[in-house]
Each structure stands twice: as C-alpha cells, then as structure tokens.
Amino acid sequence: MDQRIAVVTGANRGIGLEICRQLARRGVTVILTSRSAAKGRAAIKALGEAGTDVDYHLLDVTSPVSIKALAAHVARRYGRLDVLVNNAGVMLDPRGSRMVDAKPKTFRDTLETNFFGPLQLAQVFVPLMKKHRYGRIVNLSSGLGQLTDMGAGTPAYRVSKTSLNVLTRTLAAELNGTGILVNSMCPGWVKTRMGGPHAPRTVEQAAATAVWLATLPDDGPSGGFFRDRKPIPW
Numbered sequence: 138m139d140q141r142i143a144v145v146t147g148a149n150r151g152i153g154l155e156i157c158r159q160l161a162r163r164g165v166t167v168i169l170t171s172r173s174a175a176k177g178r179a180a181i182k183a184l185g186e187a188g189t190d191v192d193y194h195l196l197d198v199t200s201p202v203s204i205k206a207l208a209a210h211v212a213r214r215y216g217r218l219d220v221l222v223n224n225a226g227v228m229l230d231p232r233g234s235r236m237v238d239a240k241p242k243t244f245r246d247t248l249e250t251n252f253f254g255p256l257q258l259a260q261v262f263v264p265l266m267k268k269h270r271y272g273r274i275v276n277l278s279s280g281l282g283q284l285t286d287m288g289a290g291t292p293a294y295r296v297s298k299t300s301l302n303v304l305t306r307t308l309a310a311e312l313n314g315t316g317i318l319v320n321s322m323c324p325g326w327v328k329t330r331m332g333g334p335h336a337p338r339t340v341e342q343a344a345a346t347a348v349w350l351a352t353l354p355d356d357g358p359s360g361g362f363f364r365d366r367k368p369i370p371w
C-alpha cells in the first residue's frame with residue numbers, strides 16, 4: 138500500500154490531537170495543523186515518540202489564504218492527500234442561548250469554522266484525491282446536529298453541525314465511484330475543553346471512530362453518520 142498522507146484540522150489539543158496520535162501509530166504520515174504555530178509545535182512535542190514523523194502546518198480554517206497555503210504545501214511536499222479529518226470546531230453559543238434571541242453574528246462565526254472551513258478544505262483537496270482515485274474525508278459532527286433528535290439549546294452550533302452533515306451527504310453523492318469516501322461522525326460527549334470536565338468519554342474513545350473512518354477499506358461506507366463505528370440517524 139502507498140504511504141498514506143493525512144491532514145487533521147484543529148489538532149493542537151482535544152480529539153484532533155488524539156486522532157493524530159492514533160493515525161501516526163498506524164504508520165500514516167500525519168500533517169498536524171493548528172491556528173497557532175506555537176501550540177501546534179508544542180502538541181507535536183507532547184506526542185513524544187508518536188510525533189517523530191508528524192509534519193506540521195499552520196491552518197486557520199476560517200481563512201481562505203491559510204487553506205490555500207496548506208494545499209500548496211501538501212501538493213509540493215507530497216503530491217497527494219489521502220485523508221482529510223475536519224476536526225476543528227467551535228461552540229460559540231452563550232450559556233442558555235435560545236434560537237428566539239440568538240445573535241446572527243454567533244451563527245455566522247460558528248458557520249465560518251464548523252461549515253465553511255470543511256467546505257473549502259474539501260474544495261481544495263478533492264481534486265488532489267481524485268488524481269489518485271483515493272480519499273477519506275471525515276467530518277467531526279455532533280448528535281446536536283441530528284434532525285431526528287433536534288432540541289433546544291446551542292442553536293448556532295446545532296445549525297453548523299446539521300450543515301456539516303449536508304456537506305457530508307452531498308459530497309459523498311457527488312463523489313460516488315471516485316474512490317473517495319465521505320462520512321460524518323459524532324464522538325459522543327468527550328472530556329475536552331469543549332466537552333468540559335464532566336463529560337464521560339475519553340479522547341481515545343472519540344478518536345477511534347475517526348481513525349476507523351480515515352482508514353476505511355475501498356468497499357467501506359460513504360455518506361454515513363456514525364458513533365462508535367455504528368450508523369446513527371441523521
């Protein structure tokens with residue numbers, strides 16, 4: 138098998154950092170990205186031995202200039218991209234926020250990171266994946282974006298994750314038969330800065346499903362939504 142090359146966004150901490158660790162352990166060449174170079178480099182150090190072959194590149198997913206610079210780096214250095222993990226995410230809704238009085242700016246800012254980032258990353262990397270007829274795109278979504286289980290609270294975050302799921306479904310349909318598999322996943326409620334200290338799940342548990350989707354065999358699923366490797370409703 139060719140050496141696989143993976144980009145992970147928002148990877149300086151939390152679930153993204155653990156995804157890098159698990160992918161690197163499997164022999165994948167990981168490009169760890171973060172919006173702060175200092176934090177990204179510190180994260181690679183924190184990986185210890187697992188970080189030995191991890192590459193680094195700056196990436197603010199809200200900046201088209203930054204996305205283009207990453208794409209140029211990947212094309213120049215590797216000439217291919219096999220795996221894109223859209224992990225970077227924000228939850229900007231103020232505590233107790235409700236749809237009825239939420240600020241439009243909160244929606245716009247949240248969508249910039251959680252939807253437009255993954256959209257533009259897919260737009261720059263799908264052509265490179267198509268060249269080699271191989272690609273795995275993993276979108277870190279959330280149960281809070283499930284229409285079948287939609288409820289009150291964190292309205293901007295919910296809209297952004299439902300939108301991300303639309304990206305997954307439409308991209309998967311467009312790329313049917315190209316060798317590129319696109320899936321969404323919910324990591325569950327995870328102990329990270331976003332999930333808080335009372336969350337019951339570990340980053341190791343959360344990252345396992347992302348790594349499974351990032352390394353699917355050619356006959357693996359596409360256009361699905363998964364938690365703990367099992368399909369869940371949209």
Ligand SMILES: NC(=O)c1ccc[n+]([C@@H]2O[C@H](COP(=O)([O-])OP(=O)(O)OC[C@H]3O[C@@H](n4cnc5c(N)ncnc54)[C@H](OP(=O)(O)O)[C@@H]3O)[C@@H](O)[C@H]2O)c1
Nearest residue numbers: 147151152197198224225226277279326327329330331332
């Ligand atoms: N934790 C949970 O319970 C949970 C549940 C469901 C879904 N998720 C999803 O899982 C993913 C990872 O969450 P997490 O819990 O690991 O969150 P986290 O600990 O808050 O980490 C989020 C990461 O995203 C990065 N980020 C934010 N905005 C960015 C931008 N504009 N450009 C690049 N990176 C950016 C952060 O970088 P900085 O350090 O620079 O801020 C950080 O590295 C997110 O998409 C989240 O929505 C999490």
